Amino acid sequence: MSSMSINIPVNEPLIDGNEKKYLLECIDSGWISSEGPFVEEFERKFAERVGRKYAVAVSNGTAAIDLAVEALCIGDGDEVILPAFTIISCVLQIVRSGAIPVLVDSDPCTWNMNVSQIEAKITAKTKAIMIVHIYGLPVNMDPVIELARRYGLRIIEDAAEMHGQTYLGAPCGSFGDISTFSFYPNKHITTGEGGMVVTNDLALADACRSLRNLCFQPSKRFVHERLGWNMRMTNLQAAIGLAQLERLDEFVDRKRRMGCLYTRLLEGIKGFDLPLSKTDYAENIYWVYGLNINGDQEINAKEAMNRLAKRGIGTRPFFYPMHEQPILREMGFFKGERYPEAEKLSRKGFYIPSGMALTQDQIKHVAHEIREEFS
Structure with a gap:
């Protein structure tokens, strides 16, 4: 370790x-x-x-x-x-x-x-x-x-x-x-x-x-x-x-290069779905670089994040669905409602270091630690 x-x-x-x-x-x-x-x-x-x-x-x-x-x-x-x-x-x-x-x-x-x-x-x-x-x-x-x-x-x-x-x-x-x-x-x-x-x-x-x-x-x-x-x-x-x-174009380019580097280094890793790189209407801007745990891993996001924390890697969970928010349910909203994809994302998704100041060496280190921990 x-x-x-x-x-x-x-x-x-x-x-x-x-x-x-x-x-x-x-x-x-x-x-x-x-x-x-x-x-x-x-x-x-x-x-x-x-x-x-x-x-x-x-x-x-x-x-x-x-x-x-x-x-x-x-x-x-x-x-x-x-x-x-x-x-x-x-x-x-x-x-x-x-x-x-x-x-x-x-x-x-x-x-x-x-x-x-x-x-x-x-x-x-x-x-x-x-x-x-x-x-x-x-x-x-x-x-x-x-x-x-x-x-x-x-x-x-x-x-x-x-x-x-x-x-x-x-x-x-x-x-x-x-x-x-x-x-x-x-x-x-x-x-x-x-x-x-x-x-x-x-x-x-x-x-x-x-x-x-x-x-x-x-x-x-x-x-x-x-x-x-x-x-x-x-x-x-x-x-x-x-x-x-004044630097927005530079920042957009920087974030896209960061996202592409993460994808290259993590491509093929078992158990994780990586962010979609593009659609018919847009190229990913990688505001954050999210990982979504798929069926090949039996852990949830919380466990994965704890394991990366032990390796010194900061993470943050995905959003928690609105229909499961305690305060909103207490107010009487969304009774009996289910949104399976949102629930999966909230339980299985998290993002890894993605800040604007992140360096290439740090990205390489994060990717290496993820492969070491979950391969």
Whole structure:
């Protein structure tokens, strides 16, 4: 067994561009709050990058989803279709607003929502479809867009993990009536904490700007006609985000090379399914490099992760399905519902070190340790 002193974390960001320079500009100018000029510049350049007219910077990716749901006036009795296999951020504002989350199972190959199951879940109460691009490959968008048009539904696109990814050549984040991103440290672009809402609809953009800022009114600042949140992004965060955005093409290329190297080194390993490298509509961006334990291994993800931890290899489990979340079941949702593919992914899936700062030597070491442990 290898020395346990070797420790490769599951994520480490790369912040060696203009981040320090722009942060010093914030400090020297005194503009450190959300009023600083980097916020507007980051919004403008991010909107351009994803092909949208408007961008609204917020405090985190969950806040971005909350704003999207609220801006669309989704509320009591409305239904929103979304994947069973996703992070709980996607469902929070849906249930808090009094709306009803309606789940679809996963595609076992891409790990995204199985779009062929969406139409059967549409009812007279359905107001929106929330698509979530998972881990590296985008959702197959054309069928979703066609359904939304046919049934008059809104699309919320969670592109938190898809910075720089495209679907048939168009940027992820450009497909929703309203789309969201996260800038958590494990994303291709990070601001430490932070998020972005993007849209082509001025009314939705204005609603999000107001909602993120406590719904202050221009002429009556402390008179409120709607309940909002304090979800503002600071000038310091935006400065880091702008520096990161400048390198997005480099980061995308770097992540794809990392993913391809992992695949080459792990190809043929018994007991694990590796991420799909591409589909007809996209090449994997490898936000994270996931491993899915197949029938040749009788262990589950938790056991596999524990064994790798003893070798100094950081890992993280896949998402836990929405229909099995204790709090949601306690609230009365998803009684008797099963989503077998989402359940398999959550029990058998985990990801290995995938951060932007990961080196080739570290990737080779991780792959070697995995082969040693499980061959």
